[in-house]
Amino acid sequence: MPGGMHASRVLTRSLALAGAVVALCAGPAAVAHAEDGATTVVGELVQAWPETSLEGQHAGESHEEPLTFVEGADGSSVRVPAGAVEGIDLGSTVEVTVGGSTEDDAAADGYEPALEVLDTQVLRAARPATTVPAGSVTNQVTVAMVAPLGGVPDGTALADVVDTVNDGVAGFWSEQTGGAVTVGVTAAHDWITTAAGCADPTALWDEVAARVGFVPGPGRHLLLYVSSEPRDLPGCSYALGQVGAGVASGGRLYVRDDLASVIAHELGHNFGLGHSSGLQCDASVEDGTCRTAAYRDFYDVMGVSWDRIGTLTAAQAQRLGVLPAAATQTAGAGTTTATLAPVGSGTGTRALRLTDAAGTDYWLEYRTAVGRDAWLASDNRYRLDSGVLLHRAGALPDTSLLLDGSPSAAGGWEDDLQTALRPGVPVTVAGGELTVTVDAVTPAGATVTVVRTPPAAAVPAPAPAAAPAVLPGAGTTPAPAPAPAAAPSVPAEAAAVAPVPAAADPAPVAAAPVEAAAPEPAGSGWTTPALAAGGVVGAGGAALAGRRVLPLLRRG
Template identity: 35%
Template sequence: MTSARPLAALLGALLTLTLAAPVAPATAAASGTADADTPSAAVTGEVVRLAVENLDGTAHELTAVVPDDGDAVRVADDALATVPSGSVVEVVTTAPTAADQDPTALDSGADVREVEVLGAPGGAEGGGAGGDPSADDDAPLGMLSPGTRAVHVMSATISGQLSDGFSADDLAELVRTDVAPYWSASTDGQVRLTVGARSEGAVHTGWDADEGCSTAEVFELFDWSARRLGAFPAAGQRRHTVTYTPRVEGCWFGGIAHIADGGSAWINGGVGSPGLADLVGHELGHTLTLGHSNTRFECAGGADGSLADCRHTEYGDGYDTMGSATGRDGPLNGAHLATMGLLTPESSVTATGPTTVVLAPVASGAGTRFLRLTADDGATYVVEHRGAVGADADLGSRRLACPVVPTPCASPQLLRPGVIVHRVDSAASGEPSYLLDVGAARPLHDSSTPEPTLAAGASFTTADGSWTVVVDEVGATATVRAVPRDDPRRYVPVGPVRVHDERTGVPAGTPVCLDVTGTDTGVPADATGVVLTVTTVRPTSVGNVVVYPEGRDVPATSTVNLSPGRDVANTAFVALPPSGRVCYLVRGPGQPGVVVDLTGYLRDGSGVELTAPRRLEDRSAVRSGTPVTVQVTGRAGVPDGATAVVLNVTAARTTSGGHLRMWAAGASVPATSTLNYLRGGDRATAAVVALSPDGALTYRSQTADGGPVRVVLDVVGYVTEGAAYSATGPRRVLDTRTSDRVPGGDARTVTLDAATGVPEDATAAVMTVVAVSPTGGGHLRVFPARAGQPPSTSVLNYVPGRGNDVGNLVVTAIGDDRQVTLLNVQGGRGTEVDLVVDVVGYLTDAP
């Protein structure tokens, strides 16, 4: 028989190549049980691989050496595992037997005693002579050239068979109406399949249907059909043929196909089956270089590992056509697109350093849908958001797959929408993709039910530890971060990520401790501190909540002061103890709900040292309009040389509304406020205040009625020279009181650039944000400007009324085009609020 690629032409181009040394361990010992007395055979030909879909739901690849003249010989897969398809080899094998040449047998093939590689793939023919004249001869091996490809179709019988009525026109219609649209949509139009030649009623006389089939006979059928369709050679030549025959019972597979850039597929019966179109599309996927979409789970290291360290299931990934599921086929996964070379700058982002990306649903077919990263050990990972839209609309409702045992299984698992991670071990043609059990690190995880989706706040770390993927938000889109092991950043903005949500009322006097490091947040164990937004929800009376590192005594300070019936939010800077946990305690009978959101974390070398809260100042009856200067360094744990102090600032016993301003001693009085307070009750906020050269700060209270106020200052950290944080002095970047108020549901965007004192290398901004005279209850969300939905977390909560001004310190990442967005969320028609925003500092990645 003649090979899929004429060997003579290849050898003619390879005469000048230096012959490679025998590939160890491609010997009898490496590939099986052969010994010196076992008869042997020698064959020289091209390495070709086929994908076999057995009728019991199992699947495998087989490797064959296809000579220029003579029968193809199936060989043990491990003997040529490192030899790429399309290579020309000379092998010495045990004499082939009927058993080891059965294409449906798992782990079979003639044992290989010796192998010598004579030439690499892509010889003289390339995509040119005898190949597709429109193909790109310079396309990298294993990657597709975008364009239109003809699929030539045949309905035939084998000697002894009668037609089952399924015609070439029927097959062409499947390709035209089902298969071609799937591949076009999955590849953003880069692979366009059309129907080429058709052949009807031919009879293959190479063997009788009642005899079954051998590997050599499969190749014989491929060559025969490709010649009749005018598409010979097909394998590796970017030509595609599909041949349908009635079921040959002795050939125990539903479909078999070349794994190459172009090739032949044989559909072995199945007329009337609702999955016939899916099978045709699947087999054509193999002729587009793809392996199967598999699952990988029960890894020794948790959610990820090498094939040897994990279990895997063929077809277990039901998210696309290269796996198996009941329901419709979703779009091709990003790992397969990467193998094909079809990820584009428009559809994907490749992480080479710290990266945050908003992912659109894969089935939306538009926008950024894939985040790709390569681990230090060479494995490639692709993160994608599978939203229940378009071709994925049945996720979470009807699509079932078998991730643990081959299809069909007794208890299929419902596939849900969410963020998923695929892995491919190499870029070789035909490499399977593996859907990972990213939920393996979660408490109470059941390995018999893999969980492939990452929820908001969850994270995944590659087996070699070189990358961590963190999901900040999941909804119509998903916000995902890729963080390298050697992350150079000293302050890392995140999310916001919700780490605690208890709205039913937290009783006083009992500490509640929270994990803020680990897989649920993506905060590494070496983080030194976190920035949190702490919101108290509808308390019934006055009191306060204090947040502190686990293992420390409960401080006498407060983080948030309760206001009966009102939601109040405050930013908290909290040092992280070795346990990676922070605690909070409610004081007073108010039983508020408590919500905690993570907005960033600090790493060693940041120059921002967070500490347990220490009281610096508690001064009663501070007179309105009278400056008060406080020495900071040398007190409350703040060392000499500190350039700024991180405080929790509280105003108490107020007789009217007012505000508090703070600044470095000796500097000009800023026009901006640090804390806004109302009549009655206590109000707190976080503040980062620059210090004078001798380590002092000044504050001044201003009350509407001129009355006194109690001022409490608690140190929670300090900033040293050369730190990640730099103070700018307040710079006003937004004041809607001089323009139009912000209606409920509307947003304002501010640009943070050199004109606002924020340099180009800044990654996060520190701002005071004040909501002035809201006309309705609501809250404010502040977040980096990016495509996608806003976060669900608030930084300010307000109630209606003139004088009900409320402010907070906000630390936020800077988004696209150096912008930050402020969204006013208010209920009721005609509600609005004024917003005043001042930049007080910024954070950078590195010294």
Template identity: 50%
Template sequence: MPPARSPRLLALAVAAAAVLPVLGAPPATAEEPPAPAAPDAPAPGDTIVGELVQGYVDPSPSAALETDEDHADSLVSWIETDSGDAVRVPTADVEDIETGATVEVTLGAAVADEVAAADLAPAQEVLAAEVLTAPAEATAPAAGAVNHQVTVVMLQPAGAARDTTTLAEVMAAVNGPVAAFWEQQTDGAVRLGTVAGLDWTTQSALTCSDPFALWREAATRARWTEGPGRHLLVYVPADSPGCGYGLGTIGNGLGSGGLAYVQAAETAVIAHEFGHNLGLGHSSLLQCDGVVDSGPCQVTGYYDLYDVMGVSWEQVGSLNAVHAASLGLLPPSAAPTLTAGAATTQYTLAPVGARTGTRAVRLVDSDGYVFWLEYRTPTGQDSWLGTAADVARLQSGVLLRQETYVQGDTSWLMDGTPSSQSGWESDLAVALPPTTPLSFGAVPFTVTVVEATPSGARVRVSAGPPAPVHPIDAAYAQLGGSRVLGEPTSGLVCGYTGDGCRRSYAGGVIAWTPSTGAHVVRGAILERWQSLGAETGPLGYPIGDDAAVPGGFRTDFARGSIYWSAATGARMVRGAILQRYVAAGGPAALGFPVADDGGTADGTGALVRLQGGAIYWSGRTGAHVVRGAILDRWRSLGAQTGVLGYPTGDDVAVPGGFKTDFAGGSLYWSAATGARMVRGAILQRYVAAGGPAALGFPVADDGGTADGTGALVRLQGGVVYWSPRTGAHDVRGAILERWRSLGAQTGVLGYPTGDDTAVPGGFRTDFAGGSIYWSGPTGARFVRGAILQRYVAAGGPAALGFPVADDGGTADGTGALVRLQGGVVYWSPRTGAHVVRGAILERWRSLSAQSGILGYPTGDDTPVPGGFKTDFAGGSIYWSPSTGAHAVRGGILSLWLQQGGPTGALGFPVTDQAALPDGGGWQVRFQHGTLVERPDGTVETTTG
């Protein structure tokens, strides 16, 4: 429970006795009398006699809703003497004395209490106190058309600058909306009106640090004397230093007058201060951690935005039931009482703003606490609720309040939908939730709002321990009760399978078991569930409530779910298929099921057909999504009974399209190619090569080659061919075109044995009968056999460049060759394949190449010190930069080599071997001599 109450009134405004001393006698002349001087503070040890007065300085609306407000926020106490002087004392020193009592106190030294540094003068310690007279009895309202006479004084405290507010504006506010409010709220008992007004005069020498001195000055200037029903309202300019937004003395009933000052000519603050004059404290907000009235709790001062005695903001709500009752404005017929232990009773509350019928219910707890129920709707004084003027977004509904006498509050608005402590600051939702029992107090009281309409709210109140609430009834209330599901159409029926219970309502069914909890099923989903056997059917009990999904609704059950849309009706989905459906995005991604899930036609799996595809399942492959053109193509191939079998993967996006994997292959789709099938080793090669990103999409299903010896798939960027002997390999671009021109797999090259492969400057593809090389300058050319082997061994394109023509036979028909950018590879059966290039190649050709005296090469172009050489069947050609390329043969070649060849004494040849003019043999001139071979085979050396 909240903290215990004090037996006295602690008001959030200045509290004083009903009959105050005369603050100023009328002057002898009509001239304005001089302002009274401020009294000197009593000395420590002095004894004074006077009335105990307590209060708060009311903050502005913005400051009241801030935690760092600028004004004193603790209870403040004074002793008001017969002479009108006020001495501030620490509240803690007089906490056992009732406000309004006449006391004799002995004062001590000045003390620094928590408000001394705020707006008010320092307090003086109370060394001793004796109560001389109890507070005076309440006064009755005077008779007459205006029984509460208001004198308005415009006063400029020291240090304050006048604002633009006029006396006429303040008087108009009092005579207009303020008077109308209090006449309506008191049923005519309080009729306010101005009887005098004093406009701005000379600036005062006083400040709000001593409000009684300020009032005394205003009373003297306006010739005002106090009495029952007489009010002095002082207007001080906005932002006056040290002044509160408003301050009013506390009276003791409807006939009381009093003192007040305000900083604004606003209805809310003026009506608020007159409420203090009539004897009312503040209405604040009580919040507790997740419950109504126990555990960690917090009272936020002024934070009742429904009530005139809460925050003085632009909307002035009706007087609450607690305050109306304290003023004697609620007869028993309008506010029946229910005490602890009484039988459960039902009441119909009329809106507070209607001011007729049962306006409140008073609940008296076993420990003396008093609670009140009232009903707020956009009616009468509360007509702003639920409109654009309700900027705080306050709720209409039944409110719970507590009488209190703690820290100046006389009413606490309690949170009927309590939030956790972390959410207190933003929680303005306080109305009791419909159909949900709410318990509070020591009894405890349990209140249920049975029904709420614009004309009234039916509440059921139990004054004892609440009866156990079945989880089904709790769920019904949580869902919104009759507003959502309508009234019950059956009793609570238990004994179902699994210890379950059910209750039917006009709008659905709530089913419950200890293991699944209570959940609602309704509409077409309910009908489908019942048609399947309800809790005894394949789905079992619900484990979730009817929930909205994009385009429809879903309800989860212990063994599956039912989905509904207007287009598809209610359909069942279960098990692994349901898991896959949810994981894939459910209705938002795949649409709603168009039929219940069920077995496949061949009895080996299961499926559910959806608006946007299908999900198929088998024990071996699991559940996977198939949709769109891929689904159509798969079905045309026999679906799970066809060549592809069940899906092993979901519909997946790939660059430019989609693919779905199946047990027997995959289907690829793009807008340009449609859906095409790829399988086996061809599929593996296609994927390994980069799939659509590298080779594009298949333009036809895979299939056998024309000769029946292999298989292929044609792709946007090439072809993958397969044979049992060579495996699957991709061929593409100009190499593919050249290979096809040669007869493809039935031509000279046969099936590919390697993939399209990048080589420096171009690409190569290997085939069973050779290779095709391609570069931009040379195009695609094939190379085969020993020539290919030699070409590769010599370094291929990196060493010899690309072939500039296909390999082919030599002109004499005795060998073969391939011409390359960097040379030629020649072959003959006797000499094999060898590389000839550069100047040696040119020299050899000048000697008629293989048809000349040298014949075919028997060795490759080989480096020697200082140059290169190539061996041929009939001799050799040597080359150096300084000598060029020259042929050497026979005995001359042998002797030269014996003498060291290019590194010997003779150096490189500088002429080809040639016949002597006289027929006497052959000679070769070298860099450093000459060799001559005679007809008899002898070789002579000439040097120099």
């Protein structure tokens, strides 16, 4: 319709949106010319309220009713008389047959005339996305359904994505931050077709931001659900998250899966978190030949994401500044003994912090099937250990490393997802400075003892992973039988940020991390995980300075 685009621009530029009604674009737009000169338009029923200046209000110029549009997915729209669609819920996808122009006050004010409605059919009932008032949450999420260049909307419903954010994602972050981070969808926009593709994600985000009126700012997040139709859109990763500086940074993200763990993970990047990865050393916990395997912490949301979201590990919670002091104990000089409550319980002392002479933090926590980690008993498809885990905090991109408390020789790394410390077997880390022993494990708690040995005066604070002269200790313990369900695949990712491992069908690929040559500066990175088996997504990372290939484990 000739007037459609104009009306659409006016809508975006000049009008306040009426109540909870937002500038929605509906499913497939179609404008077909009927034989009798009438026109059929398919789109979403949208209303918007024209603002009137204070002077205009005093002059009695206020509009008495909102403007009503049928807006297609391509952004074009036609205006129709409000009365012609009375009784149809806003947000419904309708097919209207329109005829000639009608006269009304809005037309007199310069808006494109409303068209006479000859026939109306509701193609899809409105399913309102439940947004929350902006002031009620610390982290406001604007959701937009996006079919980027080359794509068409898939079958995912806006309301479902919004529910995922408001339910699983919000619940997770609120719980894990003691209520410090409350997430909620404050604006929701149905399918938009963009001129930008995934190959330039910032252009994609920018275009959508402009279309939906998203204003960046502290605690403000723009979440795109990017269509998976077709699945192999050039440059489209499984998910992509901008890395922020903290929980208040705000940021942009997109996902191609309506999965709470993936959205929670990308928000974690917005909050400033890197990945929860694994450190695997050759028959050693921390010494000798080692590799960092991105995502290889299946317990944590910043590791491999699947349909379970475990408790946020202490190293990541500490990075966010949300780990309560009461939840932690710090190992002092000499010998420290602590009893750790299950980290999933969310109560009691549940993390023991060990800081070595170089300032590196190690964390002990007791993971067992309690609370948020109850799936360890009910759906432990990767045969993860329950027990005491040892993590090492680090810088981006791997801000938490899960050390293997029962390490395999290098040849067994792929199949070794069992990482708990063995009770009674001392494990030495930090170049020999810290020796950790799990004394006892019961369902209620785990008792651990840490012995600190001051580093030799002649050796200036060695880097933890490079420290020599430490025997493997517990490393000789044979690894348990490999988890047969785990099959690695290889996503690609940008240097400074981290994507979510794809839940796609992977082909087994040898995991060989290749470190990026030139990391992106913090705050500007993003992630580009592969969607498909062994796929290395190229386009999405074309602008990045470096990339690396990382192992990804998932069920075959």
